[in-house]
Amino acid sequence: MKKIALIGSTGSIGTQTLEVIRAHPEKFQLVSLAAGRNVELALEQVHEFKPQTVAVANKEDAEIIKREADNRINVYYGKEGLLAAAVPEEADLLINAVVGSLGLEPTLQAIEAGIDIGIANKETLVTAGHLVTGLARKHGVQLLPVDSEHSAIFQCLAGNRLEEVERLILTASGGSFRNYERSALKNVTVEDALCHPNWKMGAKITIDSATMMNKGLEVIEAHWLFGIPYEDIEVVLHKESIIHSLVEYCDKSVLAQLGTPDMKVPIQYAMSYPDRLEIESTNRLNLWEIGTLHFEKPDRDRFRCLGYAYEAGRTGGTMTTVLNAANEEAVGLFLKGHISFLAIETYIEKALARHRVIHDPDLATILEADRDTREFVRAQLG
Incomplete structure (x- = not known):
């Protein structure tokens, strides 16, 4: 039985990961989960799957989990909680299903702990691919793709x-x-x-x-x-x-x-690899x-x-970090109704044009480039 740590449990990939666990209880056990602000769904997941470690976004939601769930569960919140849920001692595989660059540091810590990674969070590799793949080679950890492509x-x-x-x-x-x-x-x-x-x-x-x-x-x-x-x-x-x-x-x-x-097909294959399991729900x-x-x-x-991504990838270094951060912020502004759809491209192009690339950056440099880019994009609203 594989023991699964799951961060991003209430999102699309996270809920489908739990569907796979539900369908194959003899193959998988959920030992930890991290959710965002959907505390109601997180509580349902905690009651059903009984993980030993649970993390949510803020202290108030953590208090709700503590009050409503089994008191033997370890409950955390914030960045500390996300890291705790990503690196439980007993985990065999971390499914990184969070959205955005938030998934980077938990992934790096899980790799250092020798936990294989089911990587649905593409932003982790976009932001710091050289760090993630280099560390995986060093620790003999598998990076198992979850994206269908x-x-x-x-x-x-x-x-x-x-x-x-x-x-x-x-x-x-x-x-x-x-x-x-x-x-x-x-x-x-x-x-x-x-x-x-x-x-x-x-x-x-x-x-x-x-x-x-x-x-x-x-x-x-x-x-x-x-x-x-x-x-x-x-x-x-x-x-x-x-x-x-x-x-x-x-x-x-x-x-x-x-x-x-x-998406349950690639999710399940990453979880069961190198074996394949039946999926009755898929046509x-x-x-x-x-x-x-x-x-x-x-x-x-x-x-x-698409062209911006190729250009940033070929340039390398912090340019892909900037690409990802600018895109996340611009998409967030669009979803809130602050900018138009085509303005997403404009904001990304401006962020890439102003950035002076740093090649072979360490984690601190990557995080600073990420922070600086987000501030720049938000400042464009005036």
Whole structure:
């Protein structure tokens, strides 16, 4: 039985991780969880799964958990709580399902503790990929991808040599506005942007999908997970989200991983690896029912965030930290109704243009670049 630590338990990935544990109680045990402000859902999770360690965002919510839950549970809050939930002594695997760069420090501490990482938080690798992968190698820790695209690549690489890989090809749905001309994006609303055609995801990642920044972040993540140069990582628009990604080898053979759009599949594979378990709730893929699959090369002028991500990735150093921080802040402003959808790109472009890159940064430098960028973006509102 694998013992699972879960941070981000009340979000989309977190709740689906718990669905997997619920379906396979003989395979997985939840030993810790960290939630944000959804204390009502967190309490339901605590009552059902009985983790030994629980963390929430603030002291008031922690008091509620202490009052309502088993008094043998260790309850924490804030940053200390997040770290405690990420690194319980008995954990075999940490599922990092928090949103944003908040997941970086818990991941680093879990790696130092020798805990394998199921990484759904792509911002961790975008912000500090060299630190995360270097530390994982040092401690012999596995980084197991949870994103459907990276899980697909991981599966297509199985049994093959990395030096024989010629290209990684990430598929992208195109998001909520994939059929819009750029001129039509000027007046789109938050509600419009949150209507993803294929996937059920949290608000931030759904907006990232609409701007294609999500795919740009995944390109950077793929670079760090698989050690492939940016010039050998490509993106293709694929509206059906049936092919989750592809790997082309030096003999021009292309392997693809296919399946219906269901995040429980890559979540469960990361948790059960190297084994596979049945998923009764997922529909079987019958290609004759799908009929036709569509592919299109993305327009970098239409999806400018994708280009920003490639440029930041190639520059390296703190530039990817700035990319991520600017995007998080700009998306947050959009979700609150403070800026327009297209202004997300403008704020990111300004943040990247002003930054003087620092190569091979340590953690303190990364955190300072992150803080400075967020302050800059927020200051643009005046």
